[in-house]
Amino acid sequence: MSCFFTLGIETSCDDTGAAVLSGEREVASELLSSQIKDHAPFGGVVPEFAARKHLENILPIVDAALRMAKITGPRLGLIAVTRGPGLMGSLLAGTETAFALAQAWDVPVIGVNHLEGHLFAPLLDSDLRPPFLSLIVSGGHTEIIKVEAFGHYTLLGATRDDAAGEAYDKAARMMGLGYPGGPEIDRLAHGGDPCAFEFPIPLKNTGKIEFSFSGLKTALLWQINKLKNSSESLPLADLSASFQMAVTEALIAKVALAVRQTGIKDVSVSGGVAANSALRASLTDERRRWRAHLPRVSRCTDNAAMIAMAGRNAFMRHSDNGGRTPFAPFAPDPSLALS
Numbered sequence: 371m372s373c374f375f376t377l378g379i380e381t382s383c384d385d386t387g388a389a390v391l392s393g394e395r396e397v398a399s400e401l402l403s404s405q406i407k408d409h410a411p412f413g414g415v416v417p418e419f420a421a422r423k424h425l426e427n428i429l430p431i432v433d434a435a436l437r438m439a440k441i442t443g444p445r446l447g448l449i450a451v452t453r454g455p456g457l458m459g460s461l462l463a464g465t466e467t468a469f470a471l472a473q474a475w476d477v478p479v480i481g482v483n484h485l486e487g488h489l490f491a492p493l494l495d496s497d498l499r500p501p502f503l504s505l506i507v508s509g510g511h512t513e514i515i516k517v518e519a520f521g522h523y524t525l526l527g528a529t530r531d532d533a534a535g536e537a538y539d540k541a542a543r544m545m546g547l548g549y550p551g552g553p554e555i556d557r558l559a560h561g562g563d564p565c566a567f568e569f570p571i572p573l574k575n576t577g578k579i580e581f582s583f584s585g586l587k588t589a590l591l592w593q594i595n596k597l598k599n600s601s602e603s604l605p606l607a608d609l610s611a612s613f614q615m616a617v618t619e620a621l622i623a624k625v626a627l628a629v630r631q632t633g634i635k636d637v638s639v640s641g642g643v644a645a646n647s648a649l650r651a652s653l654t655d656e657r658r659r660w661r662a663h664l665p666r667v668s669r670c671t672d673n674a675a676m677i678a679m680a681g682r683n684a685f686m687r688h689s690d691n692g693g694r695t696p697f698a699p700f701a702p703d704p705s706l707a708l709s
């Protein structure tokens with residue numbers, strides 16, 4: 371029996387990813403070239419530099435992913451590529467490559483919303499199907515989405531200011547740690563006391579599904595300045611553990627609220643911050659009134675397997691609906707909304 375293969379391409383920010391999916395969700399190959407080391411000296415992603423690096427990396431990575439999956443380009447059923455949101459230059463590198471390959475191999479190409487990709491990441495390893503709630507916590511987004519059906523998404527609430535990952539990165543910078551800050555704080559927090567400093571849990575009791583991390587950041591800065599005036603070295607482990615606990619509690623409070631408001635008890639969590647060990651432990655605590663569905667840690671951050679699965683799912687949906695072509699030409703869109 372011949373199988374349907376999807377090539378996923380992800381280049382929305384600073385990771386160049388390619389993956390081959392066999393059928394609905396069997397990952398035949400998956401490769402990622404991270405630019406973290408290239409951008410680390412600048413303390414964040416430099417957009418022009420990221421786009422150039424994608425152009426260098428993309429073809430060798432696609433080629434290697436196909437070889438690992440033991441197929442050739444023309445045997446693909448679909449190319450799924452991230453269309454947005456993300457950095458314009460980075461998105462262009464991915465979409466232009468996808469169009470060129472699609473034409474050369476005579477394969478359809480579909481544009482995928484990066485957030486829909488994150489939403490699919492836990493499903494690569496789980497039988498979860500709608501309806502469910504999805505918490506997306508990444509460097510650019512912090513939001514809770516109600517997934518009524520695939521393709522039918524309702525935004526229940528989002529951050530008023532920084533995304534959770536952005537807050538981690540900025541907090542790490544204040545503490546003199548490297549980029550990206552989330553993994554560093556997570557690592558340091560293991561040796562620290564989460565009750566050492568009492569940081570505010572932002573918007574905990576507002577009764578609305580919303581997030582804010584700027585006040586928490588200011589509280590951390592204030593604490594750091596106070597400590598710098600009184601001691602020689604910062605208690606990094608205690609600061610990390612206490613900051614991490616405040617972020618985690620803020621996220622958990624709103625997941626609980628969304629579960630109460632909707633009555634939906636399946637919650638998927640994805641995006642880079644879903645790799646955070648405290649958040650994972652808290653979400654899966656057996657006393658919770660929900661079932662948490664988490665991607666494996668390597669698929670919390672940006673990857674091409676999630677883009678391939680989301681793209682294949684949309685492609686099949688449109689084919690079922692009859693006639694509407696999902697592979698009409700499209701342009702990358704840095705602020706593409708999830709609708």
Ligand code: KG4
Pocket residue numbers: 383507508509510511534535536538539550551552553556641642643644645646647670671672
């Ligand atoms: O999903 P992602 O790879 O890129 C975006 O789409 O934004 O997420 C990257 C973000 C960064 O802000 C990074 O600090 C954060 O995810 N992150 C973490 C952890 N691993 C990555 N934050 C907290 N704990 C972690 N273990």
Ligand code: ZN
Pocket residue numbers: 484488508509641642671672
């Ligand atoms: Zn992402």
